[in-house]
Amino acid sequence: MTISKELLDELLKGVERPEDLLGDAGLMKELKVRLMERMLGAELTAHLGYEAGAEPPPDQANRRNGTATKRVKGSDGEVPLAVPRDRDGSFEPELVRKGQTRIDGMDDKIIGLYAAGLSVRDIQAHLEDLYGLRVSPDLISRVTDAVLEEVRDWQSRALDRMYPIVIFDALRVKIRDADSRMVRNKAVYIALGVTREGEREVLGLWIADNEGAKFWLSVMNELKNRGLDDIFIACVDGLKGFPDAIEAVYPNTQVQLCIVHQIRNSLRFVSWKERKAVAADLKTIYGAATLKQAEQALEQFAETWDSQHPSISKSWRDNWTRLSVFFDYPPQIRKVIYTTNAIESLNASLRQVTKTRRSFPNDDSVLKLLYLALHQIAKKWTMPLRDWKPAMTQFMIMYGDRISL
Numbered sequence: 001m002t003i004s005k006e007l008l009d010e011l012l013k014g015v016e017r018p019e020d021l022l023g024d025a026g027l028m029k030e031l032k033v034r035l036m037e038r039m040l041g042a043e044l045t046a047h048l049g050y051e052a053g054a055e056p057p058p059d060q061a062n063r064r065n066g067t068a069t070k071r072v073k074g075s076d077g078e079v080p081l082a083v084p085r086d087r088d089g090s091f092e093p094e095l096v097r098k099g100q101t102r103i104d105g106m107d108d109k110i111i112g113l114y115a116a117g118l119s120v121r122d123i124q125a126h127l128e129d130l131y132g133l134r135v136s137p138d139l140i141s142r143v144t145d146a147v148l149e150e151v152r153d154w155q156s157r158a159l160d161r162m163y164p165i166v167i168f169d170a171l172r173v174k175i176r177d178a179d180s181r182m183v184r185n186k187a188v189y190i191a192l193g194v195t196r197e198g199e200r201e202v203l204g205l206w207i208a209d210n211e212g213a214k215f216w217l218s219v220m221n222e223l224k225n226r227g228l229d230d231i232f233i234a235c236v237d238g239l240k241g242f243p244d245a246i247e248a249v250y251p252n253t254q255v256q257l258c259i260v261h262q263i264r265n266s267l268r269f270v271s272w273k274e275r276k277a278v279a280a281d282l283k284t285i286y287g288a289a290t291l292k293q294a295e296q297a298l299e300q301f302a303e304t305w306d307s308q309h310p311s312i313s314k315s316w317r318d319n320w321t322r323l324s325v326f327f328d329y330p331p332q333i334r335k336v337i338y339t340t341n342a343i344e345s346l347n348a349s350l351r352q353v354t355k356t357r358r359s360f361p362n363d364d365s366v367l368k369l370l371y372l373a374l375h376q377i378a379k380k381w382t383m384p385l386r387d388w389k390p391a392m393t394q395f396m397i398m399y400g401d402r403i404s405l
Contacts, residue, residue: 120140156226158227161404162196162230162231169192169237169347171187174357174360175361189211191219204222213240223249232254232399233256233333233337234246257319262316284297285297285316286323350370354366
């Protein structure tokens with residue numbers, strides 16, 4: 001729609017300063033209010049079936065019944081609207097619904113700020129500074145609480161029948177206990193699946209005080225009940241009780257311990273002076289071409305370093321069965337399962353939004369924030385994992401009987 005020059009000239013008569021156009025009492029704000037009132041009037045006309053000022057049908061009891069002033073908040077601050085009424089109260093406007101107090105996507109602004117990691121107090125200050133809106137903490141909480149229903153739907157949604165790779169990891173947050181009011185460290189467990197197309201998909205979030213076989217069994221059963229029948233490889237960071245639980249529900253799944261976390265744990269008590277040399281020798285183990293060469297490299301590492309750091313080779317040997325799984329696979333698949341770039345990048349993004357909070361009031365507040373943050377992060381996942389096509393071809397050769405086309 002094009003506005004004619006004559007109409008613009010008429011509208012701008014008397015506008016001499018910027019505030020005459022954009023100020024609190026300016027033309028733009030008044031024009032917006034008048035247009036909304038005109039639209040509300042048109043909605044009532046459609047509802048009643050006759051124009052304002054015209055005679056209603058003789059057999060119709062419901063009539064126009066004046067207006068009621070309603071104050072709504074938007075990007076221009078608070079504005080009064082004259083909302084038309086009908087006699088029997090059956091008119092339900094779509095533009096500004098009954099009970100609605102905000103317009104211009106204010107809910108979306110609040111949710112967007114919450115997703116960025118701002119606290120309720122920060123959002124309150126931001127809206128007042130930027131839009132001149134005084135919004136109560138209770139209102140902000142009610143708006144963000146509306147997301148919880150989405151979270152529950154998302155957490156219970158149906159999953160694909162098969163994910164070649166699922167990576168499980170944990171994020172630590174501080175949450176205030178409802179009973180003791182003490183702040184406690186809790187883990188938020190994340191399952192990141194890689195689909196047949198090589199796309200990343202977060203399968204769910206779970207908060208727990210303590211991990212163990214019983215907890216992980218409940219998670220595995222939940223995934224199974226949501227339609228996930230098969231996982232080829234599960235990558236984990238030594239999560240307590242996980243192997244027993246996944247083998248009970250997904251007996252054909254191979255469990256690969258995260259190599260990156262194993263390396264970090266190995267270097268934890270190594271001095272800075274020796275760290276580079278130890279890391280280089282560790283690389284000869286996980287970078288070996290074959291399992292046999294890796295075992296030989298582990299023996300060589302033990303001969304070199306056991307006198308100074310005996311716990312490192314012992315840890316690798318104790319976990320060797322699950323650390324060495326990736327040697328069963330070709331390079332295209334190895335790179336995906338022994339490096340944790342996908343989950344590390346995800347966790348780094350989530351830590352960005354949680355680090356501004358010293359603690360969370362309850363579990364729901366964590367789930368709200370992480371769900372909204374994941375929604376934003378997933379928008380950037382536009383490409384499949386690198387070299388995924390040859391990796392999937394290998395999976396189809398190795399697990400053809402478990403892949404339905």
